[in-house]
Structure formats: C-alpha cells, structure tokens
Amino acid sequence: MSVTAQTIATYVERAARLRARCAREISVEVAELTPLRFVHWLVEQKSNWSRSTWRSYKAAALYVLTHEDRPLDEGDGAIAILGAESQTGAVVRTKETSAMKAGRFRYQDRMRVYADLRLGRARYGRELIDFLRASCATGLRPLEWYAASLEIPEKGYNAKLVIHNAKTTNGRGNGARRTLRWRHLSPSMMRSIARTIGLARSFLSDDDYTKYYGRLQGCLQDVSRRLWPDKEQCYAIYCCRHEFIAQAKLVYAPAEVAALVGHHDDETAFTHYGRRDSTGVVDIELPIPDEAEVAQVRRTVATQLEALSKLHERDDTPVTSRSPADPQTVAEFEPFPTPPVTKKDEPAPDLSLWPNFYKMLHAPPTDSSSFGSRRERRDDTTSDIEPNENEQTGIKPP
Structure with a gap:
C-alpha cells in the first residue's frame, strides 16, 4: 500500500502528540515510554474516541512503531497487539472535533x-x-x-x-x-x-x-x-x-x-x-x-x-436432501424432488409414492396432446387448485 509523503508527515506528527499525552498521563518521560506501555494506553483510551478517530490514531501509531529505529523485537509484541485491535469499543459519535x-x-x-x-x-x-x-x-x-x-x-x-x-x-x-x-x-x-x-x-x-x-x-x-x-x-x-x-x-x-x-x-x-x-x-x-x-x-x-x-456465486455441487421415504417427508421437505435415477437395464421406478405434481411434470405423455389438454381430461370433481386427496397422499384407490 503506497503512502504519500504528506500522509507520513501526518502520521509522525500525530504519533508524537499521542506519545507526549501518554507520557504526561502516566507520569513518565517520553524517552522512557516503551512501545508496549504506549499501545496499552492507546487501547485503554479507545472508549473515549469515535471509531474514525481510533482508526486514524491506530494507523499513525502502527506506521511509526513499524518504521522507527529500535532494537530488534522490542516493539514486535506491541505492534501485534495494536494490529489485532478492532474498532469495537469505540463510540459511534462523540461531541468533539468533526462531530461538532x-x-x-x-x-x-x-x-x-x-x-x-x-x-x-x-x-x-x-x-x-x-x-x-x-x-x-x-x-x-x-x-x-x-x-x-x-x-x-x-x-x-x-x-x-x-x-x-x-x-x-x-x-x-x-x-x-x-x-x-x-x-x-x-x-x-x-x-x-x-x-x-x-x-x-x-x-x-x-x-x-x-x-x-x-x-x-x-x-x-x-x-x-x-x-x-x-x-x-x-x-x-x-x-x-x-x-x-x-x-x-x-x-x-x-x-x-x-x-x-x-x-x-x-x-x-x-x-x-x-x-x-x-x-x-x-x-x-x-x-x-x-x-x-x-x-x-x-x-x-x-x-x-x-x-x-463472484464472491456470492452459488456452489453448483448438488445438495444431498432427505430421502423420500414417505409422502409426508417429500411434501414437507422437498416440494420439487429430484427424479429417481435409473440405469438402462433396470425397470422404471414406481412413481406411485411421489406427489401428483411430479407425475404431471415429469411423466411422459401417452399421446401427442399437450399438458393443457391432459388437464382438461381430468375428472370434473377434481379441483385444479386442490388435487384429489388420494393423489396428495400417493395412495392408489382400491
């Protein structure tokens, strides 16, 4: 990530002000302030700052702690702690600075x-x-x-x-x-x-x-x-x-x-x-x-x-559904069940246990008539909206 010279100068100035304030509040000299104590103080102050203020302070402190000259491993723990801190705990809006x-x-x-x-x-x-x-x-x-x-x-x-x-x-x-x-x-x-x-x-x-x-x-x-x-x-x-x-x-x-x-x-x-x-x-x-x-x-x-x-594309892998052991399971959990798979040499499966609408959609027509003409040939007592009770349960009438 590229950072301009003006942004670097802003980071350095902001981090210097924060360090001076931290040293003043915990009664130590700025030169004696360790990275770990500075980071702990920043985290403690987070509840007093807005989320945007916390993000700007965190970015400035991370940049300075990462790029300043210091003995090896002295501030690595502080950098890890500060880097893992989210904006959770900061207030949404304060009554200071830009909020006013x-x-x-x-x-x-x-x-x-x-x-x-x-x-x-x-x-x-x-x-x-x-x-x-x-x-x-x-x-x-x-x-x-x-x-x-x-x-x-x-x-x-x-x-x-x-x-x-x-x-x-x-x-x-x-x-x-x-x-x-x-x-x-x-x-x-x-x-x-x-x-x-x-x-x-x-x-x-x-x-x-x-x-x-x-x-x-x-x-x-x-x-x-x-x-x-x-x-x-x-x-x-x-x-x-x-x-x-x-x-x-x-x-x-x-x-x-x-x-x-x-x-x-x-x-x-x-x-x-x-x-x-x-x-x-x-x-x-x-x-x-x-x-x-x-x-x-x-x-x-x-x-x-x-x-x-692309992030929200649906996975094309078929989802394993509950087996239609009985008509109630099918009607409740799989309104559009997957048709039974048959091999070439096996007899066709018995569709009597499957819902009537499946037979209407998938069963091959007996003649060249359309789906609409088959509906017309239904019994007059059978409603188009509410199928016959026997057809719903999949039980053949005697």
Missing part, C-alpha cells in the same frame, strides 16, 4: 455569514467570502485549490476548471485529474474562483497554505458561534463540499456526482456526504460532469460488482 461540525451549509445561513463578514469585523473576511463561494460552486476539497487552474473552455462553455485530485493513492480517486465545465457561470462567481486560486498559489509551500487555511477555518468558526451561539454544531469550510454534493444529487446520477467530486465509485457521495432534502432547492451554479470521467466511474463500479458477484 454541521453537515451542510444551506443558502440562508451562507447569506448571513457573508453579511457578517462584509461588516469588516473579521481579519480575513473578504478572502473567506471568496473561498466559501468558490468552494460551494465547485465542491473542491480545501487542499485542492493551490493545484487548480482555470483554462480556456471548449465551444459551448464559458468556464473550465481543472483540478488535481487530492486523494488518488490506494485506488481512492477517479484518476489524477478531473474537469468541471459550466455553460453559464456568472462573472462574479468566476472572479471568486480566480481570486481563490491566486491566493492559494501565493504561498511558497503546502505547509504555509495549510496554516493559512487553518486561519480561515478559525475565522468561520468564530462567525458561526457569534451568529448561532445556542447551536451545538458550527460551520466549517468543508461543509461547502457537503452542500455541493447534496445539491448535485438532486440533478445528476450517482456516477455523475462521483465524477464531479473525484470519487472512484458512486457510493461514497451518497453515503458519507450531505443528504438531499425534500425541498429540492438548487441555488448553486452546478458544473457539467466530464463524460470520460463518468464512464471511468461506471467501469470501476462494474468491476466491483463483478468481483462481488
């Missing part, structure tokens, strides 16, 4: 945030307005802006945005790039997108841009708490992507939504992002998905379905 962020960023609330930012009380108010408007119109991840570019559109479109997908390792993204096109993108929205790209590119490193994005995030949270002091969840910049996907679901098919946001399958957006509401209001100038990218998503989904169908 709203899922969608609806139109009325966005307008209130824009109005508050235009008052000039926030240091990054103008930049944040452009960032929010551009993110809602494009659905970009915050870290995708510094690698995005506005290009000359093809005939029939007035805007074209090319994005380098942020999550492309381990088969998570739909290719390295995705393209968004608009037929009628407003000039004001185009200016917001251009200013957001220019601002993101003004930073010399990814780290500088990440710090600036963190300041924008803090500014939005301050405004959100000021406008809705009694609201448990506050807004985050990533809510713009949720809102974009929620409104795209009202217009496009699942594969088209996945192509617009860079997902490799059509399930992620419908499972983990903003839900469609009953109002059906679309206030975002949605782009048009690229046909080639939509086809790629559908190929990926078809491959997944084919692999899944």
